[in-house]
Amino acid sequence: MFVFSGAALTLIGPALTELRERTGTGIGDIGVLFVALSLGGVVGSLVAGHLLDRFDGHRIYAAAAVSMALGQASVPFLDSIQALTVAFAVIGLGAMALGTASNALMMWWRDADVGRGLNVLHLCFGVGAIVAPLLALIAVDLAFWCSAAAVGLFGLVALTIDSPEPVHVKRDDQMNTTVPVVALAAVFFAFYVAFELGYSGWLHTYGVERGLSIAAASWLNSAFWIAFTLGRAAVAFRRVLPAPKVVVTGSLAVAVGGSVLLVLGGAGVGPLIWIGTILAGLGAAAQFPMMMTYLDRRIVTTGRFTSILLASAAGGNLTAPWLIGRAIDSWGPMSLMWAALIIASALSLVFAALNRLLGG
Numbered sequence: 001m002f003v004f005s006g007a008a009l010t011l012i013g014p015a016l017t018e019l020r021e022r023t024g025t026g027i028g029d030i031g032v033l034f035v036a037l038s039l040g041g042v043v044g045s046l047v048a049g050h051l052l053d054r055f056d057g058h059r060i061y062a063a064a065a066v067s068m069a070l071g072q073a074s075v076p077f078l079d080s081i082q083a084l085t086v087a088f089a090v091i092g093l094g095a096m097a098l099g100t101a102s103n104a105l106m107m108w109w110r111d112a113d114v115g116r117g118l119n120v121l122h123l124c125f126g127v128g129a130i131v132a133p134l135l136a137l138i139a140v141d142l143a144f145w146c147s148a149a150a151v152g153l154f155g156l157v158a159l160t161i162d163s164p165e166p167v168h169v170k171r172d173d174q175m176n177t178t179v180p181v182v183a184l185a186a187v188f189f190a191f192y193v194a195f196e197l198g199y200s201g202w203l204h205t206y207g208v209e210r211g212l213s214i215a216a217a218s219w220l221n222s223a224f225w226i227a228f229t230l231g232r233a234a235v236a237f238r239r240v241l242p243a244p245k246v247v248v249t250g251s252l253a254v255a256v257g258g259s260v261l262l263v264l265g266g267a268g269v270g271p272l273i274w275i276g277t278i279l280a281g282l283g284a285a286a287q288f289p290m291m292m293t294y295l296d297r298r299i300v301t302t303g304r305f306t307s308i309l310l311a312s313a314a315g316g317n318l319t320a321p322w323l324i325g326r327a328i329d330s331w332g333p334m335s336l337m338w339a340a341l342i343i344a345s346a347l348s349l350v351f352a353a354l355n356r357l358l359g360g
Contacts, residue, residue, distance in 0.1 A: 001065055001098060001158075002121055004151045006128025007135075008068055008095045009317075010225065011143055012037060012088065013201040014136035014218055015075075017208060023081045027205065031325030034201060034317060036085040040092030041314025048097035049307020052104050057165050058158065061101040065155025068094025072148035076141035096314050104306040105165070107296050118289035119236035126229030126285070130222055133204070137218040182305065184354040185295060186312035191350060192291070193313040194320030195255065195343040196284045200224050201321045202328060202336050203277065209333045210269045223274060224281040231285025244294035245355065247286050252348045255283025259341035266337035280340060287347075288313075298358050 012033060020030045044064065051060050071090030078084050106117050128147075135143035203224060207217030235247060258279025265272025292309075299305075320343065327335035 001061075001151070001154055002102060002124035003128040003131070004147050004154070005068070005095050005098055005102075006125035007132040007143070007147045008072060008091055008128075008151070009037070009197065010129040010200060011132040011136060011147065013197075014133040014204050014221055015140045015143070016201075016205055017214065018140045019084065022079050023084065025081050027325060027329045029081070031322040032081065032085055033088045034197075034321035034325070035319075036089040037092035038314045038316075038318030038321075040089035040094075041096035042311045042318060044093035044095070044097035045100045045307045045311035045314055047093075048100040049104075049304045049310070052101060052307070053304055057101050057105050058161070058163060061098060061105070062155050062158035064094045064097035064101060065151050065158065066094070068098060069148045069152030069155060070094075072144045072151065075144045092314065096310055100307045100310040103292060103310065107292070107306070116236060116241060118292050119232060119241075119286065122289040123229065123232040123236045126225060126232050129200075129225040130229055133218045133221045133225070137215060180357060181299060181354070182308060184350060184357060185291075186308055188291060188347065188350045188354060189288070189309045189313040190316035191343055191347045192284070192287055192316065194316035195280075195340065195347060196228075196288075197317050198320040198324050198343065199280060199336065199340045202324050205328070206333045206336050207269055209328075212269055216269075220269070220274070220277060224277050227278040227281030228285045231282040232289070235286045235290065244290045244297065247290040248294060248351060251283050251285065251287045251290070252344070252351060253283075254279055255287075255344040256341070256348060258283055259337070259344045262337040263341050266334045276337075280344075283344070291351075 016030055016033075019025075019033070020027070023030070044067075048060055048064065068091055071087050071092075071094060074087045074090075075084065078087055102121060103118070106121055109117070132143060132147075135146060200221060204217045204221045207220045208214065212220065231251075235241070241247075258276045258281075261272045261276030261279065265276060295309075320339070324336060324339050327339065
């Protein structure tokens with residue numbers, strides 16, 4: 001299911017050019033679809049977290065999948081920006097509710113050995129993110145229909161499976177959450193998604209604006225996600241996992257370094273842009289699952305806490321891509337590269353503050 005969740009949340013980037021032409025909308029205005037996708041995600045995360053602590057998580061998981069499928073299936077039939085806004089809100093609601101349920105259930109099931117489970121789970125997200133732009137290169141409508149059919153089918157199958165829900169039990173080495181910890185963790189995930197989906201979401205448009213063909217721009221977008229997926233695979237299948245703090249710190253350093261190259265090469269689409277994009281994908285790869293692992297080893301991760309983190313992630317996608325789109329519209333494609341560097345640097349500062357608060 002995370003393969004198709006990855007496709008659902010990243011397909012918007014490669015589809016933007018066709019959706020702009022279909023609706024007669026400019027670059028600045030089409031960014032409202034990012035807002036709708038993320039606003040739906042905020043609602044889906046918070047609702048799922050509230051329900052997870054009270055009801056069977058597997059049923060919530062399956063219902064979220066069906067909701068996401070309905071939103072995706074409607075996109076090929078819509079040609080107005082208003083209708084597409086509603087459709088992407090439904091996609092975001094389903095995808096982030098699915099993400100909240102998946103992460104919480106995985107942490108409760110794997111408990112102290114959650115790192116590998118979360119990395120494999122989020123590796124599947126990266127696989128979907130690679131497939132999405134390549135399917136969109138063949139036909140945007142086909143990409144939405146294929147993803148919707150698969151998500152809907154697996155969601156309905158999941159409803160028929162009778163499997164016991166994992167039970168979350170607090171360990172002695174876990175702290176109770178505090179407001180400062182929750183706040184900093186929420187800001188981290190907001191900035192993380194702003195970096196991952198903000199950059200990748202506008203990368204295809206950046207390539208087209210810089211003179212690349214649609215196919216070349218799609219491959220530039222795929223280069224980010226291929227690097228992203230390989231980075232997650234490298235962590236997920238290591239025999240011995242490094243400490244989460246080490247992985248997150250190294251990932252942040254790679255992301256910042258890649259963003260510096262993007263700024264240096266942002267005048268065109270030369271080697272620095274391709275190398276910087278690959279490094280940005282590698283740097284972003286392990287941050288989400290390893291940060292979840294880092295937090296799970298230190299504090300109690302209830303359904304509500306997980307939903308706050310996922311809602312914050314959706315909040316980052318709610319604002320950053322829209323603002324980046326406005327910046328590109330006003331100041332040109334170079335705005336995307338500066339945004340990547342600023343967000344990656346902010347991420348590093350937030351993690352340093354959170355790590356200090358939790359005792360290093």
